[in-house]
Amino acid sequence: xxxxxxxxxxxxxxxxxxxxxxxxxxxxxxxxxxxxxxxxxxxxxxxxxxxxxxxxxxxxxxxxxxxxxxxxxxxxxxxxxxxxxxxxxxxxxxxxxxxxxxxxxxxxxxxxxxxxxxxxxxxxxxxxxxxxxxxxxxxxxxxxxxxxxxxxxxxxxxxxxxxxxxxxxxxxxxxxxxxxxxxxxxxxxxxxx
Numbered sequence: 365x366x367x368x369x370x371x372x373x374x375x376x377x378x379x380x381x382x383x384x385x386x387x388x389x390x391x392x393x394x395x396x397x398x399x400x401x402x403x404x405x406x407x408x409x410x411x412x413x414x415x416x417x418x419x420x421x422x423x424x425x426x427x428x429x430x431x432x433x434x435x436x437x438x439x440x441x442x443x444x445x446x447x448x449x450x451x452x453x454x455x456x457x458x459x460x461x462x463x464x465x466x467x468x469x470x471x472x473x474x475x476x477x478x479x480x481x482x483x484x485x486x487x488x489x490x491x492x493x494x495x496x497x498x499x500x501x502x503x504x505x506x507x508x509x510x511x512x513x514x515x516x517x518x519x520x521x522x523x524x525x526x527x528x529x530x531x532x533x534x535x536x537x538x539x540x541x542x543x544x545x546x547x548x549x550x551x552x553x554x555x556x557x
Contacts, residue, residue, distance in 0.1 A: 365431070365432070365550050365553070365554055365557075367407070367408050367409045367431055367432060368432055369430070369431075369432055369433065370408040370409070370410055370413060370429055370430060370431050370432070370437075371413070371429065371430050372413065372427060372428070372429055372430075373428045373429065373430035373436065374427075374428040375425045375426070375427050375428070376425060376426055376428075377425055377426065377455075377459055378459070378462075379462075379466070379467075382426070382428065382463075382467070383428055383436060383469075386469060387434065387435050387436055387469060388434075388435045388436070388469055388471045388556070388557050389428070389435065389436040389437075389438050389467065389469045389470050389471060390435065390436075390437060390438065390470075390471055390472050390473070390474060390553050390556065390557075391438040391439075391440055391463070391464070391470055391472075391473050391474070392404055392437065392438065392439050392440060392473075392474045392476065393440045393443075393460075393473055393474070393475050393476070393490060393494075394442060394443075394475060394476030394477065394487075394506075395442050395443050395444035395476075395478075395484070395486055395487060396442030396443070396444050397442065398442065398476045398477065398478050398506055399476060399478070399506040399507060399538075399540060400414070400439055400440075400442065400476055401414035401415060401439065402414075402506075402540035403474070403476060403504060403506060403538060403540060403549075404429065404437055404439055405540070406538075406540050406543055406546050407437065407546060407549060407550065408429060408431060408437065413429065414427065414429065414439055424441055424452075424456065425441070426438060426439070426440055426441070426459065426460075426463055427439040434557070435557055436469075438463075438470075440460050440463070441456045441459070441460060443456075443457070443460070443486050443490060444484070444486045464494070464497070464499075465497065470499075471500070471556040471557065472499065472500040472501070472502060472552075472553065472556040473494055473499050473500070473501050473502070474501075474502045474503075474504050474549065474553070475487075475490065475491060475494065475501050475502070475503050475504070476503075476504045476506050476538075477503060477504070477505055477506070477523055477527075478505075478506055478507055479505035479506060479507055479508050479510075479511060479516065479519045479520070479523070479537060480507055480510055480511060480519065482522050482523075482526050483523055483526045483527055487526075487527070488526065488527060491503075491527050500556060501533070501534075502534045502536065502549065502552045502553065503523070503527070503529070503533070503534060503535045503536070504536055504537075504538045504545065504549060505519070505520060505523055505535060505536065505537045505538060506538050506539075506540070507538075507539070507540075508537040508538060508539045508542075508544065508545070509539035509540075509541040509542050509544075516537055520535055520537060523535060534552050536548045536549055536552070
């Protein structure tokens with residue numbers, strides 16, 4: 365998809381604040397600091413539409429980005445490490461779970477995994493939860509620019525093995541710095557729009 369227009373359309377913590385126009389949504393999920401905002405900015409061709417931070421846990425709401433007036437890219441708060449009270453982290457978890465379970469406009473999920481590390485318990489749990497509920501999942505292996513080219517296939521293999529991916533499961537290396545993986549991710553996303 366060629367992105368001509370993109371903007372922040374809605375920010376919310378409950379259904380009454382989410383867009384009500386029925387456009388398809390693709391959500392971006394991953395642990396804190398995995399690069400969701402960077403990936404969204406690269407996908408939408410914008411430098412700072414989604415705010416990036418080196419501090420984990422900056423996204424605390426569900427953010428809806430209008431893409432060409434035809435769909436929404438949805439930035440979910442990160443799971444795992446974040447400097448916040450346990451009550452607030454529990455509230456985010458409930459908000460994300462409710463969105464994922466009840467949002468009829470949700471067509472697919474991009475699950476971000478840091479390519480440099482074996483997927484952690486939270487990543488495996490999220491992947492299995494999404495699979496259990498029958499979601500179409502595209503996995504983006506972020507931060508691929510931090511590895512030598514020769515290391516990428518090995519790390520992709522580690523991700524495939526840890527998550528128990530089959531040959532049909534989509535796993536795309538992504539680099540926000542080099543903008544690699546953007547076209548491949550759009551090609552996969554367009555199948556669900």
